Amino acid sequence: MKFESKLPDIGTTIFTVMSQLATEHRAINLGQGFPDFNPDPKLLAQVTQAMSDGHNQYPPMPGILPLRQEVAGKVQTLYGRAYDPITEITITSGATEALMASIQAFVKPGDEVIVIEPFYDLYIPTIELAGGVPVVVPMQAPTADQPLYRVDWQRVRDAVSPRTRMLMLNFPHNPTGIILGESDLDALEALVRDTGIMLLADEVYEHIVFDGNTHQSVARRESLAANAIVISSFGKTYHATGWKIGYCCAPKALTAEIRKVHQFMVFTVSSPMQFALAHYMQDPAPYLGLSDFYQKKRDRLHAGLSTTRFNPLPSQGTFFLLADYQQVSDLPEAEFAHWLTTRHGVTVIPVSAFYQDPGAPGSNHQLIRFCFAKQDHTLDAAVAKLARI
Structure with a gap:
């Protein structure tokens, strides 16, 4: 053939x-x-309990409401952003599906998507499958005097064109391990204000930030959150990467488009895992x-x-x-x-x-x-x- x-x-x-x-x-x-x-054995026991309780059939397409409510509460407590658990939070088959569904929902053939290099290997194939054009902007590599990778936000701004649809972000960053600071959010705010660009924020390592620093989610700034899809991962947070369960938070209009793709990509994700996670998240100590x-x-x-x-x-x-x-x-x-x-x-x-x-x-x-x-x-x-x- x-x-x-x-x-x-x-x-x-x-x-x-x-x-x-x-x-x-x-x-x-x-x-x-x-x-x-x-x-945690407690989480594993709650999965078993959820199965015994009969949670073995299709859950609602966007995820069970108790889990979405727990996510909403966590995000509001940590970042000050109130997402409606009914219309603005979707449980996905890992962060991978959240990223794929988001790009398929918004990137049309010929649209440009800015990707900061180095980048997780999922990004470019998902853009290309949607018919989009990846525009790669390299970070500044480490030197003896500056041992961290750095984002040159002016180079990111210079990469924006009339065809630019989206900027992909990944912080805390895989593979470099760098995080965003307040000045980075300031630069992003100016960029969004001047261009109206959409942000796709891969924040799966949100709870792994060191040396007393705080994760600077784009959800912290209203002007950013209004144009952003924020994605995270239960697998990374709870040592359960094989469960492949994540979520995305976005304004109602954006979420509606993402769910159109999500329902035909996977429809929904594992029922007993969702019920277990909803119960387990009631204690914030693990994350x-x-x-x-x-x-x-x-x-x-x-x-x-x-x-x-x-x-x-x-x-x-x-x-x-x-x-x-x-x-x-x-x-x-x-x-x-x-x-x-x-x-x-x-x-x-x-x-x-x-x-x-x-x-x-x-x-x-x-x-x-x-x-x-x-x-x-x-x-x-x-x-x-x-x-x-």
């Missing part, structure tokens, strides 16, 4: 490739971003304590890497940490990640994989991404292997 691929340049994701390589070589997998430990939980793991990995020839960079949020390997090798990042897995038994993700052209010299800064959402003994075992290099 002859056919023309809708995604001719897309292959298997780097996460699948590296995880398979880790399995083949029995390497310690600090690449793909998922915990190697279970959710309020998540930053401290992961900061200990970040500090553990950072301290361990500091005893090796790898140079860990600061991580302001997420459960990822970057490190440069200039003292180890001059290989390009993808080759180095392969070598590290096959020769030394530790799997990481090359940061170049988050660039539009991973093989380009400008995409390779001798940086690799570690995931520290792992048990302490897993992190220690990986550091022990790295220390022998």
Whole structure:
């Protein structure tokens, strides 16, 4: 059969490739971003209870109301934005589906969508499937004097054209670990005011922000929230990435369009998980304590890497940490990640994989991404292997 691929340049994701390589070589997998430990037993017990209580059939298309009410209460408490749980919050099949449904709902053929590079690999394929045109704006890469990636908001503004439909945001940022500050929200407010651009804010790591900082959600500013779709993830927050349950918050008119796509993409998501999450969210302690939980793991990995020839960079949020390997090798990042897995038994993700052209010299800064959402003994075992290099 002859056919023309809708995604001719897309292959298997780097996460699948590296995880398979880790399995083949029995390497310690600090690449793909998922915990190697279970959710809270209380949450697991509530799923079982929900099944026993008969919550095993289709729930409402936008999600069960008690869960949407819990999300609304959390968002208002943390960010001061009141979303109507009936008309402005939708429970989705992970943040992935929320992103896909949002882009399909609003991006038409020929529309431009600004993407800040490096970026999560989902973004460009979803834009292209909608017929949109991704416009990539690179961050400033780390230097010895400035060890964090930085967004040049003037370059973002310069990328706006009459065809621009949307700006994709991802903070706390995967893979770089940077977060937004008040000045960033100021720059975004000016951009939205002057252009009317829509924001698609991927905030799945909202509860993992370190060193006493606060997550600066776009929901905090009325002028931003009015033009924004804000997406988050129960999987990232409650160590249950395999459940694939997320949500999106948006003004009523935007939500109505997203739900048109959502109902035909998945219709709805797992009923017992929703009831369990609604019950579990009544206690805010798990998500309020998540930053401290992961900061200990970040500090553990950072301290361990500091005893090796790898140079860990600061991580302001997420459960990822970057490190440069200039003292180890001059290989390009993808080759180095392969070598590290096959020769030394530790799997990481090359940061170049988050660039539009991973093989380009400008995409390779001798940086690799570690995931520290792992048990302490897993992190220690990986550091022990790295220390022998």
